[in-house]
Amino acid sequence: xxxxxxxxxxxxxxxxxxxxxxxxxxxxxxxxxxxxxxxxxxxxxxxxxxxxxxxxxxxxxxxxxxxxxxxxxxxxxxxxxxxxxxxxxxxxxxxxxxxxxxxxxxxxxxxxxxxxxxxxxxxxxxxxxxxxxxxxxxxxxxxxxxxxxxxxxxxxxxxxxxxxxxxxxxxxxxxxxxxxxxxxxxxxxxxxxxxxxxxxxxxxxxxxxxxxxxxxxxxxxxxxxxxxxxxxxxxxxxxxxxxxxxxxxxxxxxxxxxxxxxxxxxxxxxxxxxxxxxxxxxxxxxxxxxxxxxxxxxxxxxxxxxxxxxxxxxxxxxxxxxxxxxxxxxxxxxxxxxxxxxxxxxxxxxxxxxxxxxxxxxxxxxxxxxxxxxxxxxxxxxxxxxxxxxxxxxxxxxxxxxxxxxxxxxxxxxxxxxxxxxxxxxxxxxxxxxxxxxxxxxxxxxxxxxxxxxxxxxxxxxxxxxxxxxxxxxxxxxxxxxxxxxxxxxxxxxxxxxxxxxxxxxxxxxxxxxxxxxxxxxxxxxxxxxxxxxxxxxxxxxxxxxxxxxxxxxxxxxxxxxxxxxxxxxxxxxxxxxxxxxxxxxxxxxxxxxxxxxxxxxxxxxxxxxxxxxxxxxxxxxxxxxxxxxxxxxxxxxxxxxxxxxxxxxxxxxxxxxxxxxxxxxxxxxxxxxxxxxxxxxxxxxxxxxxxxxxxxxxxxxxxxxxxxxxxxxxxxxxxxxxxxxxxxxxxxxxxxxxxxxxxxxxxxxxxxxxxxxxxxxxxxx
DNA sequence: TTCAATCGTCTTTTT
DNA sequence: GACGATTGAA
Numbered sequence: 001x002x003x004x005x006x007x008x009x010x011x012x013x014x015x016x017x018x019x020x021x022x023x024x025x026x027x028x029x030x031x032x033x034x035x036x037x038x039x040x041x042x043x044x045x046x047x048x049x050x051x052x053x054x055x056x057x058x059x060x061x062x063x064x065x066x067x068x069x070x071x072x073x074x075x076x077x078x079x080x081x082x083x084x085x086x087x088x089x090x091x092x093x094x095x096x097x098x099x100x101x102x103x104x105x106x107x108x109x110x111x112x113x114x115x116x117x118x119x120x121x122x123x124x125x126x127x128x129x130x131x132x133x134x135x136x137x138x139x140x141x142x143x144x145x146x147x148x149x150x151x152x153x154x155x156x157x158x159x160x161x162x163x164x165x166x167x168x169x170x171x172x173x174x175x176x177x178x179x180x181x182x183x184x185x186x187x188x189x190x191x192x193x194x195x196x197x198x199x200x201x202x203x204x205x206x207x208x209x210x211x212x213x214x215x216x217x218x219x220x221x222x223x224x225x226x227x228x229x230x231x232x233x234x235x236x237x238x239x240x241x242x243x244x245x246x247x248x249x250x251x252x253x254x255x256x257x258x259x260x261x262x263x264x265x266x267x268x269x270x271x272x273x274x275x276x277x278x279x280x281x282x283x284x285x286x287x288x289x290x291x292x293x294x295x296x297x298x299x300x301x302x303x304x305x306x307x308x309x310x311x312x313x314x315x316x317x318x319x320x321x322x323x324x325x326x327x328x329x330x331x332x333x334x335x336x337x338x339x340x341x342x343x344x345x346x347x348x349x350x351x352x353x354x355x356x357x358x359x360x361x362x363x364x365x366x367x368x369x370x371x372x373x374x375x376x377x378x379x380x381x382x383x384x385x386x387x388x389x390x391x392x393x394x395x396x397x398x399x400x401x402x403x404x405x406x407x408x409x410x411x412x413x414x415x416x417x418x419x420x421x422x423x424x425x426x427x428x429x430x431x432x433x434x435x436x437x438x439x440x441x442x443x444x445x446x447x448x449x450x451x452x453x454x455x456x457x458x459x460x461x462x463x464x465x466x467x468x469x470x471x472x473x474x475x476x477x478x479x480x481x482x483x484x485x486x487x488x489x490x491x492x493x494x495x496x497x498x499x500x501x502x503x504x505x506x507x508x509x510x511x512x513x514x515x516x517x518x519x520x521x522x523x524x525x526x527x528x529x530x531x532x533x534x535x536x537x538x539x540x541x542x543x544x545x546x547x548x549x550x551x552x553x554x555x556x557x558x559x560x561x562x563x564x565x566x567x568x569x570x571x572x573x574x575x576x577x578x579x580x581x582x583x584x585x586x587x588x589x590x591x592x593x594x595x596x597x598x599x600x601x602x603x604x605x606x607x608x609x610x611x612x613x614x615x616x617x618x619x620x621x622x623x624x625x626x627x628x629x630x631x632x633x634x635x636x637x638x639x640x641x642x643x644x645x646x647x648x649x650x651x652x653x654x655x656x657x658x659x660x661x662x663x664x665x666x667x668x669x670x671x672x673x674x675x676x677x678x679x680x681x682x683x684x685x686x687x688x689x690x691x692x693x694x695x696x697x698x699x700x701x702x703x704x705x706x707x708x709x710x711x712x713x714x715x716x717x718x719x720x721x722x723x724x725x726x727x728x729x730x731x732x733x734x735x736x737x738x739x740x741x742x743x744x745x746x747x748x749x750x751x752x753x754x755x756x757x758x759x760x761x762x763x764x765x766x
Numbered sequence: 767t768t769c770a771a772t773c774g775t776c777t778t779t780t781t
Numbered sequence: 782g783a784c785g786a787t788t789g790a791a
Binding site: 079106273436437439570631 | 767781
């Protein structure tokens with residue numbers, strides 16, 4: 001693709017005009033991107049070149065120059081985190097006036113905002129609900145079985161991803177290509193999709209894809225509405241443009257027909273959401289779709305050392321489909337990127353743990369360390385190890401707060417209280433806690449609701465007036481409905497946090513977990529409390545529920561110093577002094593499934609993911625791979641990732657295994673089949689053999705005690721005030737009895753989790 | 767209707 | 782090896 005370059009020189013008058021001081025801090029290209037306010041602009045911003053800075057300064061510049069008021073700027077990001085970050089940074093630049101930027105947010109949140117103003121035009125009613133993935137699957141299941149399609153053969157989950165894919169491409173049922181319509185349930189795909197959309201309208205609900213698709217349809221079908229927004233927005237800004245999907249692209253293009261002042265910032269090398277419908281092509285097509293577009297490249301990297309950047313650039317150069325750019329470092333050489341092979345994931349975790357402790361001794365802040373994994377299951381080994389070491393860590397983007405069972409249940413209660421017509425939520429909690437309203441009763445309610453096409457709650461109300469139900473469920477059902485009526489009556493009078501507590505207590509939901517003796521019950525109760533506490537930040541129940549449906553997690557403000565553990569995907573946009581990149585093995589990274597599904601394109605996307613990972617590091621990047629990994633509970637010999645050999649020699653240091661693994665990679669094909677059948681005389685092999693032999697005796701399962709012993713000596717000296725034989729409770733492992741004490745480390749026989757070695761501050765007396 | 771046991775499926779990434 | 786769904790017994 002042909003491009004104009006470098007950025008056009010500014011006119012004399014522009015250069016002579018007084019400019020706000022914040023512009024001075026920018027380099028030439030950045031300044032060009034900030035000051036080119038008219039017409040379409042594409043900023044190709046490599047990793048660490050000050051992308052966010054350009055976006056925020058640009059907005060500050062628009063505001064400071066008086067060209068637009070805050071509410072006339074539309075700025076879209078992909079994540080809530082990015083939106084928040086942007087708000088903060090603009091606030092710092094222009095001094096707090098960001099509160100008046102109502103149109104800075106994620107594509108989805110802005111979509112909802114627009115839809116809510118024009119509900120009637122998209123066939124919804126005010127206060128429509130947003131379905132989460134769970135509800136969506138439940139609904140699809142019902143539809144599939146109602147159509148007499150074998151749910152085993154055609155799983156709802158799979159259909160959900162089809163629908164998602166269509167919506168990402170802006171396709172309504174009538175528009176999906178023949179072939180694809182036939183791909184599901186022997187050609188009934190389109191019919192099912194249409195039925196699903198109808199059902200959504202009946203429920204007065206929209207799923208995630210609809211937030212954009214319906215918005216798009218709104219603009220397409222109502223030119224008047226569209227031009228209203230043309231007048232409203234004088235400037236459009238888009239972050240992470242490489243991640244936009246077709247629907248988002250079409251949406252942007254419609255809006256940009258207004259003033260044409262569209263500025264997109266992105267990096268084709270960091271496009272890692274192809275599986276979610278992102279089209280890198282959007283970035284390649286920019287010039288064609290927006291004639292006269294200025295293209296500005298930011299190639300000065302302020303983040304990483306030359307070695308890290310060199311390694312990353314060398315790697316990404318193996319991709320063919322890219323615009324190509326050359327990043328230059330501003331910083332020095334720095335350390336080389338290290339690559340090290342280890343025996344298995346436990347040893348990998350042990351190695352990383354040791355290195356972190358060493359860094360810690362050199363006063364390296366834990367906050368500035370990240371471990372970036374390809375798939376979340378890899379986190380487990382690290383968590384186990386860090387718990388053992390007593391090393392503080394946090395999981396970013398891990399199990400999302402609102403995806404937790406107890407939170408979803410609680411939210412379902414709140415939702416049904418506010419909106420009795422929400423069938424999916426109603427179904428979810430009608431028998432939670434167990435009240436004796438099983439599938440039989442539910443079935444009756446369901447068919448009654450369907451035949452009269454009324455919400456289930458109303459159907460239930462009618463049914464308790466009849467003889468159709470047996471006396472016991474009839475009584476229970478009537479009680480439950482009365483409960484909801486009572487709560488509903490208190491919405492106006494009671495503060496919403498108190499109402500939430502009341503609902504959770506009255507319904508018996510809290511009691512249910514209090515009775516539960518499982519290890520997680522305690523933390524579930526705490527999560528519920530956390531949720532209520534969090535609710536106080538909103539001024540109404542409805543406001544809270546809206547937030548919940550759009551934002552997946554609560555990012556608690558955490559000031560403690562902790563190691564960061566996250567997936568590569570959630571690391572995009574972040575930076576750390578030291579980055580560990582474990583699990584660089586064929587099959588895992590690049591991930592086999594992605595390769596199978598998307599072939600060469602998939603491989604390139606995986607490579608971009610590796611690039612993103614490396615470029616998160618400012619001073620230190622440490623790659624590792626294991627020789628053996630357990631997949632589906634059975635051991636497999638792992639082959640080092642091809643990405644490792646693609647790294648340019650000059651910037652990489654291969655660390656020989658401390659345990660004489662020296663010639664990893666060389667002998668890997670010589671290894672005979674079967675578990676641990678390579679008879680190499682290495683400590684790792686012996687250890688593995690020990691572990692294999694002691695299967696069934698949990699006592700010996702945890703790695704080599706000698707290594708643990710050394711670490712214990714180095715990391716702590718204080719002794720514990722627990723006693724052998726005491727019953728204790730641990731957040732992760734549940735209840736157990738102390739078997740042995742070693743300094744401040746306890747060896748505990750857990751009822752469920754077996755024997756573990758744990759730091760005493762992690763357990764409570766029971 | 768509920769509970770316990772068993773079977774089968776799957777483990778990529780997310781708004 | 783973990784979870785869900787399904788099955789059968791109380």
